[in-house]
Ligand SMILES: [Zn+2]
């Protein structure tokens with residue numbers, strides 16, 4: 001379990017301004033600069049945890065590189081937004097109401113303990129800014145929830161596959177996050193936990209509009225299904241933009257693996273549904289599933305094409321990337337992602353030695369700013385992060 | 399109105415800030431808004447959909463928001479949480495589940511544009527679902543009742559009336575019956 005550490009409540013104004021604290025000249029994922037301004041005050045995040053213990057905390061089931069189509073699909077996620085009837089939604093809720101929602105979450109754990117004995121409630125507000133950032137980078141909480149300090153909590157299953165965010169934009173957000181392409185299982189799991197919750201909580205539900213949510217883009221099923229993909233060959237062959245724009249025509253959204261607005265680097269991207277109202281849950285994830293299947297086929301064809309036509313170039317690209325990852329002294333976030341992607345393609349196509357897919361997935365997370373600072377046990381400037389990133393990559397890559 | 403920040407230029411941006419449930423209204427000029435990052439972050443965190451919603455709701459960009467939204471719409475308010483329709487347009491978020499009824503007529507077109515639909519076709523919660531099934535059954539029996547009355551089959555009608563009465567009682571008690 002993550003260490004608990006007392007820290008003062010985040011100042012709302014600072015929260016608002018933190019995104020303006022751009023301190024980097026090169027474009028990089030937004031998380032690179034989104035650490036709370038107070039992080040400097042936290043001289044040591046975890047003085048007493050060993051490197052191995054921290055690595056264990058950071059790595060998670062979804063990164064392990066298992067599940068169907070694991071060489072192309074990194075993970076599948078189902079998220080259900082649920083709210084309590086008659087309570088103001090979190091964006092407008094008073095401190096008192098937020099506290100009541102949290103109590104409701106505790107009540108669920110208590111009353112459904114027969115089913116939820118392998119879950120624990122984590123008090124997000126007790127975590128350091130750096131550790132919250134780690135949870136964001138692990139895709140267990142959202143950036144919004146990382147900024148919220150009051151009565152903000154996470155119910156997390158021991159294997160981290162199922163989690164329930166409390167007081168994010170909605171009162172509850174149930175998430176099931178699995179490695180590989182497993183949308184069906186993700187939906188079944190999330191729905192099961194939804195049923196446990198509903199036994200205790202009076203849901204805000206409308207006969208015609210379904211589950212009522214804070215944002216009108218989630219109303220209806222409250223379901224967001226998203227798949228994290230790795231499509232390097234489509235990028236190298238220049239087909240990616242064409243394909244992705246076609247996807248956005250069928251009601252799906254595409255973005256980088258670290259949130260809205262982040263660039264798609266090395267063919268790493270997330271595809272998710274946008275429509276939540278007027279389709280059943282099965283229709284929603286099945287639509288996504290069939291598009292993902294199509295993408296997998298296209299990517300396979302592109303890989304075969306590259307293998308036939310540009311084998312040496314690909315092997316060279318992978319080898320160079322590996323060499324840089326192994327020997328560079330400074331690595332920025334974006335190039336690291338690109339090199340990891342290049343190495344991975346080489347490994348997948350049998351052009352480079354044997355690096356486990358899981359290790360490469362884990363590296364994508366380990367080299368994020370929050371994880372780097374957590375591992376180091378102190379806050380780091382962008383330059384120091386680049387130094388640290390190169391050190392960690394060298395150490396972690398077999 | 400002058401900008402509440404610099405007191406020099408005309409206030410053209412109307413902001414509603416909601417922090418921890420406290421609402422405050424600010425009128426500032428576009429320069430000050432940009433300087434404070436307010437145009438990008440009207441509420442806590444990012445709201446990339448902000449402009450998008452305003453457009454969809456038939457409202458316009460912040461610089462002349464007040465000019466175009468009809469006043470009677472802008473002041474429509476949710477009785478439960480106090481959110482006005484204008485505020486909803488600004489933050490793109492509802493204040494509570496009752497907002498959906500409060501802004502009923504106005505938001506259905508928004509749902510059609512966002513989702514291409516306005517009717518939920520998915521999961522129905524078990525407990526709330528029992529309630530809904532009960533309601534549907536009552537509606538069905540009421541139709542039957544009308545038919546019987548029209549056919550002047552008063553004996554059957556009386557029976558149906560008793561049945562409806564029982565179900566309505568169940569509904570009032572929380573709908574835990576075997577609907
Ligand atoms: Zn001004």
Ligand SMILES: [Zn+2]
Pocket residue numbers: 476477478479480481492493494495496497498500
């Ligand atoms: Zn309301």
